[in-house]
Amino acid sequence: MKQKLPLLLDCPRAAEFCDKVEYHEMDWTGKLQLRLHLLFCADCRGYWKRNRKLTQLLQKADLHTCTEQEKRQWQQQLQQAKSQESAP
Amino acid sequence: MGGLGLIRNLTQGRPCNMKTHTIDPDQWVDKYSDYLFNYTITRVRDRETANDLVAETFLAGLRSMKNFKGESTERTWLVSILKRKIIDHYRRINSAKGKAEVQFTYRDQEEGDRLEEQIADLSGRNAQQLMENEELGKAIMDCLEQLNQRQAAIFKMKTLEDADTETVCNEFGITPSNLWVIIHRTRTALAKCLEKTWF
Ligand SMILES: [Zn+2]
Ligand SMILES: [Zn+2]
Numbered sequence: 585m586k587q588k589l590p591l592l593l594d595c596p597r598a599a600e601f602c603d604k605v606e607y608h609e610m611d612w613t614g615k616l617q618l619r620l621h622l623l624f625c626a627d628c629r630g631y632w633k634r635n636r637k638l639t640q641l642l643q644k645a646d647l648h649t650c651t652e653q654e655k656r657q658w659q660q661q662l663q664q665a666k667s668q669e670s671a672p
Numbered sequence: 673m674g675g676l677g678l679i680r681n682l683t684q685g686r687p688c689n690m691k692t693h694t695i696d697p698d699q700w701v702d703k704y705s706d707y708l709f710n711y712t713i714t715r716v717r718d719r720e721t722a723n724d725l726v727a728e729t730f731l732a733g734l735r736s737m738k739n740f741k742g743e744s745t746e747r748t749w750l751v752s753i754l755k756r757k758i759i760d761h762y763r764r765i766n767s768a769k770g771k772a773e774v775q776f777t778y779r780d781q782e783e784g785d786r787l788e789e790q791i792a793d794l795s796g797r798n799a800q801q802l803m804e805n806e807e808l809g810k811a812i813m814d815c816l817e818q819l820n821q822r823q824a825a826i827f828k829m830k831t832l833e834d835a836d837t838e839t840v841c842n843e844f845g846i847t848p849s850n851l852w853v854i855i856h857r858t859r860t861a862l863a864k865c866l867e868k869t870w871f
Contacts, residue, residue: 599856604852606859634863638859646714647813648713649833651829658705666697669734
């Protein structure tokens with residue numbers, strides 16, 4: 585009966601849960617555990633708030649990045665153009 | 673690193689406290705493609721076109737490297753090339769749609785320049801809001817540029833491209849717990865970097 589109490593999160597784990605919530609990768613039991621932890625832990629509440637704000641800023645900026653594949657393609661084109669330029 | 677990694681140090685006729693910047697095309701894609709791509713897609717709103725314009729910009733940059741004076745940063749210089757590419761793109765569209773808008777643009781050279789500048793800088797909509805968001809986007813990109821490149825790439829793919837955990841892990845050869853550690857570090861660093869101005 586050494587099973588850990590499921591409701592007790594430590595702070596690093598709580599922070600991880602905070603992050604996962606921002607990516608919608610937390611189920612309701614996890615959210616409940618987190619909620620309880622936040623009730624008693626001001627540090628993690630601070631992190632939670634900052635993290636929420638960061639997500640809002642990221643959404644507001646509406647950034648679009650290119651894929652790794654697009655980058656590889658551009659890199660190839662550049663290298664090709666370079667070698668053509670240096671060829672006699 | 674190729675032989676084209678020029679280091680220019682043109683200090684003649686310039687105040688000595690002015691920093692000169694170096695140019696190295698081997699690093700362009702890693703360092704600037706996200707920034708340039710985002711700049712483009714907010715203006716042309718089509719992924720395919722944005723992709724072409726960024727590719728053209730890199731190639732044009734390579735061809736005109738000797739014009740780089742080191743007065744601005746590499747990124748600013750590349751953006752100025754990109755701006756012209758975007759203007760050209762709109763000219764092509766306009767001339768395909770009919771000459772009216774283009775003629776208006778060229779009626780008076782000065783006014784023409786101003787209009788073109790507007791096209792390149794924002795395409796209609798709520799200009800004020802767009803500019804503020806762009807300012808924010810720029811700040812975020814600047815913060816990300818200061819981080820470890822790989823770490824930033826992982827964060828971007830997960831956060832900005834909204835890729836699922838498995839896809840990111842496969843692309844970078846990491847485990848989910850690696851991923852969440854990196855996400856946590858990056859979010860903490862990013863919040864700290866943006867704190868002063870944006871929080
Ligand atoms: Zn805590
Ligand atoms: Zn969008």
